[in-house]
Amino acid sequence: MNLGDILGPDNIVPDLHASNRWETIEELIDNLVATSKIKPDARAAISAVVRKRETSMSTGIGFGIGIPHASTDLIYEVVGSFGRSCQGVNFDALDNQPVQLVMLFLVPQGQFQKHLHTLADIAKLLHRKEFRLAEAIAHPLE
DSSP states (O other), X not given: OOXXXXXXXXXEESSOOOSBHHHHXXXXXXXXXXXXXXXXXXXXXXXXXXXXXHHHSOOEEETTEXXXXXXXXXXXSOEEEEXXXXXXXXXXXXXXXXXXXXXEEXXXXXXXXXXXXXXXXXXXXXXXXXXXSHHHHTSTTX
């Protein structure tokens, strides 16, 4: 999988302003609304489902990476927004380190296998050291 399959250039936020994981998630959801990937009237419900998932277990997987995600019947295709926090945010990550790279994605309800494969593919990509380097972040779709 290529991030370009679910991200357009407008869905990359190179400098997140958020100071914690909840603000980070909201900022990325706002990006999805601003780019018409989700409908404005679905924003609150989508935020609630992502927060519910994140509350059950943090998606801060270590190495400065967070992958908040959820399934919802309010979308019809996988959508995502990618952001970088230069200062890092507390994401309650597994390694207790701040998160700099956050990939939020949503999968249509009932597509469990697609959800798992998307999560695994994103995690593999973001775990690659060369991808995490600043030069790679400047061009995440390549």
